[in-house]
Amino acid sequence: MGNKNYKKIVIDIIIVTIGCILTAFSITSILKPNGLISGGITGISIILEKFIHIKYTYIYYALSLFVLLSAWLAVGKKEALKIITLSVTFPIILIVLENLNYNFISNDMILGSVYYGIIGGIGVGLVLKRGFSFGGTDTVAKILHQKVFAFISISEILLGIDGTIIASSAIIYDKKVALYAIISQVITVKVIDMVLFGFSSKKVNIEIISDEYEAITKYILHNVKRGVSSSEIKGGYMNLQRLKISTICSPREAMLIKAFIAQVDQNAFINVLPVISVWGKGAGFDRLVEEE
Secondary structure, three states, rough: HHHHHHHHHHHHHHHHHHHHHHHHHOOOOOOOOOOOOOOHHOOOHHHHHHHHHHOOOHHHHHHHHHHHHHHHHHHHHHHHHHHHHHHHHHHHHHHHHHHHHHOOOOOOOHHHHHHHHHHHHHHHHHHHHHHOOOHHHHHHHHHHHHHOOOOOHHHHHHHHHHHHHHHHHHHHOOOOHHHHHHHHHHHHHHHHHHHHHHOOOEEEEEEEEOOOHHHHHHHHHHHHHHOEEEEEEEEOOOOOEEEEEEEEEEEHHHHHHHHHHHHHOOEEEEEEEEOHHHHOOOOEEEOOOOOO
């Protein structure tokens, strides 16, 4: 067990470091040289740089530490420990690459938004795939959901925050910058999904066996806003009756569900299956009607 844990830690360090370098590279060598903007703390930092005349990398570092402290105070030590590593190390990598002053692409907003979406999406996807978090606006959304807007889902709050940042860029810069920000954001999300789940499926079927099935069901219904079905099963090893719940959702929603289950029941069993197509009523599902 000791050797396995050691190997996992080494692999985590290597992959997360690569992910951080790719993400920082996409910001310092593509996003910034082309005058582009994005959502999240990166976008806030670039916007604030214009007003307070402090390098965005240092603003990013300050905001990351602020989010870390807020997570520690608002949602507890356990949540803060999940993001402390990247809240400290990623801004350092960002500052180092910024000081290298290397421009991968400049003066081309179209190519810049595409390359940023691809390279940044791969970087973020690698980090998320190893179970780490950048501690950015996703953490802010989680805090706001728990403390202020319990009636709004985390994904909706996150969409509101990032949407506000991008909309602000249209006012502060121009409409073209906001448009390219939307393009890069869409590409980033798609690439993250491909890194996490591969190229084969836009939807996944999650099957969950957990003693905390009531809390998980409520989270999926009210926060993720997906339907849930349940069935009784019998384990072959212990011959015990258990309740299995399942839902069909997007890969991003699957990661939100996984993160929630990790908080309430680390002994849960989760089976994720790719889905080729879904016919019926639901967000992102194909309507059950004949083609005209």
